Amino acid sequence: MDRYNDAIEHLPAVTVDWHPTYDPKSQFNATKVALLIEGRPIPHLVPQLLHMISVVPPDWRFVFIGTNKSVISVSRSFATQYQEANGKLDLVVLPGPWAIDSKEDVYRLLTDIQFYDQFLPGVEWILKFESDSILCANSDDSLNDWLHYSWAGAPRYLYLIPPFTWPLLIENFVVDPQVTDLQAMEAFPFAGYRL
Numbered sequence: 001m002d003r004y005n006d007a008i009e010h011l012p013a014v015t016v017d018w019h020p021t022y023d024p025k026s027q028f029n030a031t032k033v034a035l036l037i038e039g040r041p042i043p044h045l046v047p048q049l050l051h052m053i054s055v056v057p058p059d060w061r062f063v064f065i066g067t068n069k070s071v072i073s074v075s076r077s078f079a080t081q082y083q084e085a086n087g088k089l090d091l092v093v094l095p096g097p098w099a100i101d102s103k104e105d106v107y108r109l110l111t112d113i114q115f116y117d118q119f120l121p122g123v124e125w126i127l128k129f130e131s132d133s134i135l136c137a138n139s140d141d142s143l144n145d146w147l148h149y150s151w152a153g154a155p156r157y158l159y160l161i162p163p164f165t166w167p168l169l170i171e172n173f174v175v176d177p178q179v180t181d182l183q184a185m186e187a188f189p190f191a192g193y194r195l
Contacts (some may be wrong), residue, residue, distance in 0.1 A: 011052075013054075015045070016146075023087070024085070024086055024087030025061065025087035026087070027087060027178050028058075028059055028060065028061045028087060028088065029059040029060065029061070030061070030122050031122060031123055031125060032059060032060045032061065032122040032124070032125045032127075033059050033060065033062070033063055033120060033122070033123045033125070033126055033127070033128065034052060034061070034062045034063070034126075034127040034129065035062075035065070035120070035126055035128050035129070036048075036049065036052075036062070036063070036064050036065070036129055036130070036131070037065045037066070037094075037100055037106055037110075037128075037130075038065075038066050038070050038076070038100075038131050039065070039066055039069075039070055039094075039100040040067075040069075040070060040130050040131075041067075041069040041070045041072070041073035042102050043072075043073075044131070045070065045073065045074050046061050046073075046074055046077045046079070046080055047082075047130060048131065048134065049064065049074065049080065049081070049089070050079055050083075051134065051135075051137070052091070052129065052134070052135060053083060053088060054137070055135045055137050055143075056127065056135065056143050057135070057142055057143055057144050060127070060143070061088060061089075062083070062088060062090070063089075063090045063091045063092060063120070064089065064090065064091050064092065065092045065094050065100070065119065066091075066092075066093065066094065066100070067093065067094065067100065068093055071092070071093050071156065074091060075091050077160040078146075084152055092119065098103070098112070098115065108142065110128075125147060127143060133174070149156070160181060
């Protein structure tokens with residue numbers, strides 16, 4: 001029995017950290033974000049998000065911004081819960097004063113510098129996609145192959161898509177807030193801090 005007690009005394013102590021400081025988002029590139037803004041609880045949002053997560057290069061993060069109903073409908077899926085716990089996906093309910101009830105509201109949101117400061121700080125590349133856009137899984141090209149362009153959008157047909165809507169858009173978004181605030185005040189003094 002003495003050998004047993006002696007052996008136990010010489011065993012190393014083991015401690016378990018039940019609250020690690022590891023941030024799962026740190027495994028992804030913070031400067032690359034795929035963004036989907038949708039206020040309607042459309043049934044195909046979960047399969048579309050999962051498809052885009054599988055097709056877009058693995059270092060990109062995803063942000064889904066919606067209303068209470070659309071975020072709840074997306075968050076019910078076990079697969080999206082896993083992606084959220086893994087740090088790959090953020091599900092965000094858009095707070096006031098912003099709204100996403102119409103395309104006009106989304107355009108206003110995307111031209112508000114405070115939106116980028118609050119929800120996408122430090123982001124340089126944005127893949128903006130909508131509920132009716134998709135990337136081909138069989139393509140030989142990667143999304144990262146397009147990063148040498150400062151802006152690229154999916155083709156649109158005037159008889160199908162209203163002007164100024166781009167169902168799929170990648171944009172280099174490096175912004176100096178001082179420059180954009182000054183430009184916004186000079187160009188649109190009535191609109192506040194809009195780009």
